Amino acid sequence: MVMAAWPRHDMIARCRDCAELIPAAPHAIEIRCPACGSPRIFRHAELDSLSIAHIDCDAFYASVEKRDNPDIADRAVIVGGGKRGVVSACCYVARIYGVRSAMPMFKALKACPDAVVIHPDMAKYQRVGRQVRSLMIATTPLVEPLSIDEAFLDLAGTEKLHGGSPSRTLMLLARRIEQEIGITVSIGLSYNKFLAKVASDLDKPRGFSAIGRADAIDFLRTRPVSLIWGVGPALMRRLNADGITTLGQLQTRDERELTGHYGAIGKRLARFARGIDDRSVDPDGPTKSISAETTFDADVSASTALAQQLWPLCEKVAERLKRHKLAGRSVTLKLKTADFRVITRSRSLGAPTQLAETLYQTALPLLEAEAQGRKYRLIGIGAAEFGDLSEADPPDLFDRKSHRVADVERAIDNVRAKLGDDAIMKGRALEPRQRRAR
Amino acid sequence: MKLTIERDALLGPLAHVQSVVERRNTIPVLANVLIRAETGKLSLTATDMDMDIVETVEAEVGAKGAVTAPAHTVYDIVRKLPEGGQVELARQGEGERMAIKSGRSSFALSTLPVEEFPALSGDKLPHEFSLPASELRALIDRTRFAISTEETRYYLNGIFLHGTKNSDVPVLRAVATDGHRLARVEMPLPDGASGMPGVIVPRKAVNELRKLIDESTEAVTVSLSDSKIRFAFGAIVLTSKLIDGTFPDYERVIPTGNDKLLEVDCKGFAAAVDRVATISTEKSRAVKLAIQPGLMTVSANSPDSGNATEEIEVGYTAGPIEIGFNARYLLDITEQIEGEHAQFAMADAASPTLVRDVSDASALYVLMPMRV
Numbered sequence: 001m002v003m004a005a006w007p008r009h010d011m012i013a014r015c016r017d018c019a020e021l022i023p024a025a026p027h028a029i030e031i032r033c034p035a036c037g038s039p040r041i042f043r044h045a046e047l048d049s050l051s052i053a054h055i056d057c058d059a060f061y062a063s064v065e066k067r068d069n070p071d072i073a074d075r076a077v078i079v080g081g082g083k084r085g086v087v088s089a090c091c092y093v094a095r096i097y098g099v100r101s102a103m104p105m106f107k108a109l110k111a112c113p114d115a116v117v118i119h120p121d122m123a124k125y126q127r128v129g130r131q132v133r134s135l136m137i138a139t140t141p142l143v144e145p146l147s148i149d150e151a152f153l154d155l156a157g158t159e160k161l162h163g164g165s166p167s168r169t170l171m172l173l174a175r176r177i178e179q180e181i182g183i184t185v186s187i188g189l190s191y192n193k194f195l196a197k198v199a200s201d202l203d204k205p206r207g208f209s210a211i212g213r214a215d216a217i218d219f220l221r222t223r224p225v226s227l228i229w230g231v232g233p234a235l236m237r238r239l240n241a242d243g244i245t246t247l248g249q250l251q252t253r254d255e256r257e258l259t260g261h262y263g264a265i266g267k268r269l270a271r272f273a274r275g276i277d278d279r280s281v282d283p284d285g286p287t288k289s290i291s292a293e294t295t296f297d298a299d300v301s302a303s304t305a306l307a308q309q310l311w312p313l314c315e316k317v318a319e320r321l322k323r324h325k326l327a328g329r330s331v332t333l334k335l336k337t338a339d340f341r342v343i344t345r346s347r348s349l350g351a352p353t354q355l356a357e358t359l360y361q362t363a364l365p366l367l368e369a370e371a372q373g374r375k376y377r378l379i380g381i382g383a384a385e386f387g388d389l390s391e392a393d394p395p396d397l398f399d400r401k402s403h404r405v406a407d408v409e410r411a412i413d414n415v416r417a418k419l420g421d422d423a424i425m426k427g428r429a430l431e432p433r434q435r436r437a438r
Numbered sequence: 439m440k441l442t443i444e445r446d447a448l449l450g451p452l453a454h455v456q457s458v459v460e461r462r463n464t465i466p467v468l469a470n471v472l473i474r475a476e477t478g479k480l481s482l483t484a485t486d487m488d489m490d491i492v493e494t495v496e497a498e499v500g501a502k503g504a505v506t507a508p509a510h511t512v513y514d515i516v517r518k519l520p521e522g523g524q525v526e527l528a529r530q531g532e533g534e535r536m537a538i539k540s541g542r543s544s545f546a547l548s549t550l551p552v553e554e555f556p557a558l559s560g561d562k563l564p565h566e567f568s569l570p571a572s573e574l575r576a577l578i579d580r581t582r583f584a585i586s587t588e589e590t591r592y593y594l595n596g597i598f599l600h601g602t603k604n605s606d607v608p609v610l611r612a613v614a615t616d617g618h619r620l621a622r623v624e625m626p627l628p629d630g631a632s633g634m635p636g637v638i639v640p641r642k643a644v645n646e647l648r649k650l651i652d653e654s655t656e657a658v659t660v661s662l663s664d665s666k667i668r669f670a671f672g673a674i675v676l677t678s679k680l681i682d683g684t685f686p687d688y689e690r691v692i693p694t695g696n697d698k699l700l701e702v703d704c705k706g707f708a709a710a711v712d713r714v715a716t717i718s719t720e721k722s723r724a725v726k727l728a729i730q731p732g733l734m735t736v737s738a739n740s741p742d743s744g745n746a747t748e749e750i751e752v753g754y755t756a757g758p759i760e761i762g763f764n765a766r767y768l769l770d771i772t773e774q775i776e777g778e779h780a781q782f783a784m785a786d787a788a789s790p791t792l793v794r795d796v797s798d799a800s801a802l803y804v805l806m807p808m809r810v
Contacts, residue, residue: 263462350588350616362590390724395806396617397691397790 012047016040016208019164019171046212047189048165051156052281054188054196055170057132058205060149061089064128065118067182076115080105085295088120092205125149131181139173142281150200152193154281171208190216194277198227216275221248228272230265238262247273287324291332292316293380299338303371306335306379310367311360311428313381318356321383322413327352327392328383331362335370336378343370351394352387357405359383439503440528441475443495445519445540448480451493452516454650454674455484456509458491467554471509473527473536475499480527483555484509489643489678490558491650505529506555507536507547515545558677563661563668567630569610571654571671577612578648580623580801583770585641586616593683597644599667600636601627608632613688619767620688620804621774635664638685643667643678650674692804693790696783700729701753701796704780708772710748714738715765717746723765726810730758738765761787762810771803 013022015033017040022033032039057063061079066072076094080087087108090099097112109115129148136143139162142154155166162169170187177185186207188199195211202209211219225231225239225247242261244250250258250273258266271277292313300306310333321327331353332346345366353359363381393406415424455471463469465487472483480497483490505527519525519540526539530546538545578597586594598613608627613620647669651658658671668677715725718738728735731754737747761784772780777797784791793803 347589349590350586350618365590390809394618394808395788397615397620397804397806398617398686 010045011043012045013041013043014047014167014171016042016171017175019168019175021168042167042171042208042210044210044212045214046191047167047210050189050191050210050212051154051158051166052190052192052196053153053155053166053170054193054200055136055151055153055173056186056188056200056204057129057149058184058186059089059091059095060129060183061120061125062091062094062118063183064125066091068124072116076112077118078105078108078112078115079118079120080108081117081119090115128181128183132177132183132185135173135177135180139169142283144281144283152196152281167210174206174208192275192277193279193281194229194272195275197229198223211275213275217251220273220275221246221251223247225250225269225273228269230268235262235265287326287386289332289382289384290317290320290324290326290328291334291380291382292320293334293378295336295378296376299375299377300379301371301373301375303368306367306371306376307364308428309379310363310381311356311426313379314356314359314363315429317359317381317383318354318409319413321354325389326383326386327354327389328359329353329385329387330383331359332382332384333363333366333370334378334380334382335367335376338375338377340377345370348385352385352389352392353383354389355393355406355409357409358393439473439475439505440500440526441480441497442500442524442526443480443497445516445523445525446521447495447497448525449513449516451482451495451673452509452513454493455482455491456513457649458484458486458489458646459509460486461510467506467550467556469508469510470506470550470555471512472504472506472552472555473512474504475502475527477502485556485558486642487556487558488640489646489676491646492675492677494673500528503529504552505533505536506550506552511547512538519543558666558679561666563663563666565631565634565663566659566661567628567634568657568659569625569628571651571656571658573625574651574658574669575648577610577623577625578644580774581612581614581621582641582644582648583774584614584616584619584621584803585644586614587641588616591617593638593681593685596638596640596681598636598638598685598688601631601634613685615686615688615691615804618764618806619771620691621771621801622688622692622803623801625800631660634662636685637662637664637667638681638683639667640678640681643676647676650676691790692802693783693785693792696785696789696792698729698756698759698784699754700734700782700784701779702734702750702782704772704775704778704795706750707752707780708769710736710750711765711768711772714746714748715769717743718765724762724808724810725765725768726760726762728758728760729754731755759784759787760810761791762808763791763805764808767805771805774801774803 015022015036015038017038018033018036020035022041033041062077065077065079076097077091078087078094078099079089085105087099087101087103089101094112094115099108099112125148133145136151136153140153140155140158144152155169158169159165167189174185174187184206186200186204188196189210190196190199191213195216199209199211225244226236250269255267255270258270294309294313329352330346330348332344335343347362359381412424459469468486474481478496478499479494481492481494483492515538523540528537530537533549535546536549581597585596594615600611602609602611604624609624610627610631611624613622654671656671658669661668665680666677667680668675711725714736715723715738718724718740725736725738733749734752735747735749739745771793775795777795779796781794781796782791787807791805791807793805795801
């Protein structure tokens with residue numbers, strides 16, 4: 001049964017398809033757009049005064065694959081790969097069977113044996129992602145990409161340019177992405193980034209949601225604390241142990257109390273729970289970290305074998321640091337145990353680095369401390385807290401070879417640039433077997 | 439436990455010990471100060487498990503006993519009480535509360551069991567010697583700026599203190615380095631120190647000790663084993679664990695054959711470096727020294743803000759050289775040189791440079807150049 005509500009005069013309504021304003025009908029609620037006849041009508045009191053949006057492509061990789069192969073349009077599609085790989089993306093049909101992204105492949109196939117499994121074609125997704133982004137940038141210069149398939153947009157001040165409110169502009173943008181690129185997006189609209197991101201998740205796929213200033217506090221009250229970015233399992237356990245499970249409970253505590261109790265994150269807990277987030281949409285949202293990781297074909301426990309896997313990742317991260325002219329002041333080692341527990345261990349450095357050797361030597365003791373016979377399925381390494389390049393990898397009194405390490409890496413980089421990645425490598429990168437053979 | 443003490447007599451010792459207490463603690467009792475009343479005196483103890491400070495002060499003790507209460511809170515309360523008043527501290531009930539009373543104010547603070555409070559002090563340490571507080575200050579001030587904060591090389595996170603000989607004269611030597619600069623300071627070896635092992639005193643203990651002996655004119659008794667060190671002076675005893683690691687062979691990085699000798703007026707040089715470095719960015723503080731006979735040009739170049747140069751007269755007769763240093767590091771060293779002139783002994787733009795006070799042979803500094 002459809003509950004027919006009386007039209008609320010304080011509500012602003014727009015047609016999701018043609019984006020036109022729907023006049024408040026005096027007697028009956030319009031259930032179809034008078035202009036185009038579409039039933040997709042969105043109503044919200046603050047619809048035309050909100051300007052920060054989060055746009056998220058729906059099941060991005062899977063949608064791109066379906067677009068390119070209409071035969072699988074109605075089937076469950078899982079994008080992911082490798083014997084031991086995980087689900088990178090799954091379409092909404094696959095989700096009905098319980099498949100989720102980041103789920104191990106074998107589990108996903110158990111849940112949904114008839115799924116079409118497609119090996120990811122990252123180059124293609126990058127290409128489509130760029131097309132989506134260029135449509136966003138054509139809408140507003142203030143686009144802050146979060147990943148290949150999602151971004152924040154700030155549309156404040158674009159009313160004259162686009163001849164309408166941000167909500168109208170966004171609905172037209174969603175339509176244009178569907179028509180020109182052939183995939184669907186979900187849009188969250190609010191007055192800050194936190195709420196925009198939350199909103200985009202409310203009505204997926206092909207959704208549109210808004211959270212206004214007047215309804216934010218009520219909306220957040222019943223939501224779980226895990227909604228706040230940065231509340232991971234550990235902090236969640238602490239909050240739960242202190243009897244806090246909902247944002248409503250955080251709304252009753254002041255910022256000082258929460259900071260005193262939980263440290264720096266307390267500020268975010270207090271503010272986000274009240275719908276306050278003053279981060280601006282930053283178009284060149286700076287790279288905050290560079291990392292690389294790999295999942296093993298079979299669990300690995302020996303520290304030498306783990307170190308063997310670590311080295312090429314260090315090289316990969318170092319190569320990207322050098323390419324982006326960045327140098328990291330902290331190094332993070334990531335491990336995932338056979339039972340899917342993620343362990344991260346960080347070390348800060350005296351001076352920022354962009355050398356694979358330094359990343360490796362810093363991570364090695366961290367790895368050895370964790371290896372202790374436990375089995376791991378994944379290893380990763382990241383560099384963060386970027387510092388000044390001129391300060392990077394300074395010569396060291398006790399390690400006079402340090403400048404030679406830098407020279408050797410530069411030489412290797414040069415050879416690889418000319419002859420390809422496999423043209424030259426450190427002995428460390430060879431399997432013990434290969435080492436004997438050569 | 440029940441005692442009465444003048445507010446001002448209590449405040450100083452509380453300020454001293456509470457500074458050891460970390461703002462965030464995973465073990466609740468570490469946030470507390472241990473207050474123990476004995477005949478005619480009161481002792482206060484605070485610890486972070488790696489070090490503790492115990493300070494004793496006279497008090498009128500009505501009932502002996504002990505209690506632990508939140509250190510920062512107790513300190514803040516006593517600090518805010520009016521000067522010159524009397525303060526009463528008393529254990530309430532079964533010890534679940536401690537009462538603080540002064541004039542018309544009264545407070546009841548929650549406590550934690552005394553048995554939970556970790557003890558670090560107490561045991562006898564095999565090596566003992568004493569030295570004037572002023573000498574200890576000189577050892578610390580001239581080395582601690584070079585202590586590393588890098589976690590990977592944890593064995594550099596403190597001052598290496600050891601007995602050795604300098605041209606057959608026994609000396610007590612303090613060394614600190616972060617791999618980019620090194621400071622080595624020595625004094626005649628005190629009686630009783632000759633058999634001591636080389637020990638690495640952690641940065642936090644060094645900084646707390648330095649604060650406590652800031653105005654002291656007394657002798658400091660140092661006692662140590664290969665795992666702990668204790669400093670006792672006046673009514674205060676600071677005990678710290680030592681860093682369990684091997685300090686690197688620092689002698690091999692001290693250059694001996696550097697023949698390009700530069701002599702500068704220390705204050706004038708420091709002021710010039712400071713002025714020129716204003717232009718360089720917050721993070722990178724590189725300055726370039728272009729040196730030719732009689733004249734040095736200090737310059738800095740920042741792609742963002744511009745450039746700066748300053749010329750100063752120097753004593754120099756060797757061939758021209760251009761060499762870069764971190765301005766912060768240069769200033770850290772010149773700040774510790776009390777004599778009028780500093781001498782730089784250089785080899786080339788990529789090798790360690792030796793810096794000394796021309797009028798004082800007890801300290802030397804090594805500085806790694808920067809690429810400029």
